[in-house]
Amino acid sequence: MIPLIFFFNQLITPPSYSTRIISSLFGLGGILVSAYGQIQLLLNQIDFEQSQRYFPAGGEIGFWLIMVNGSLIGARALPTASIWIGIAAGAGYLLVAGGFVRGGQKDHCSIGNPCCWEFAI
Numbered sequence: 001m002i003p004l005i006f007f008f009n010q011l012i013t014p015p016s017y018s019t020r021i022i023s024s025l026f027g028l029g030g031i032l033v034s035a036y037g038q039i040q041l042l043l044n045q046i047d048f049e050q051s052q053r054y055f056p057a058g059g060e061i062g063f064w065l066i067m068v069n070g071s072l073i074g075a076r077a078l079p080t081a082s083i084w085i086g087i088a089a090g091a092g093y094l095l096v097a098g099g100f101v102r103g104g105q106k107d108h109c110s111i112g113n114p115c116c117w118e119f120a121i
Contacts, residue, residue, distance in 0.1 A: 005028055025083040027065075034054060037055075055101075
């Protein structure tokens, strides 16, 4: 996903330079923290319960997706449908991260709960 940060960074129009920097930092931070947690989990340095502390970083990725795609609405750099799908994906990341922060795997917004699967499909 890191190449996507550079791709979207080039698409954002120059007048929104601060939006470009802020969204890139959020995206990069979220991706790196999530990757660090996943690597620790794969190397058996932590178990699944301990890996849940890295799930809120998905919220940063969601915030990045919403900011980037929201700034591209009027730019005509991507098809409108792709932009709205990106915003919806960002909102999904925020909901999942919020669910884990709020109640862990048992929260109705977390992806581990079967009640939320119908929204993912």
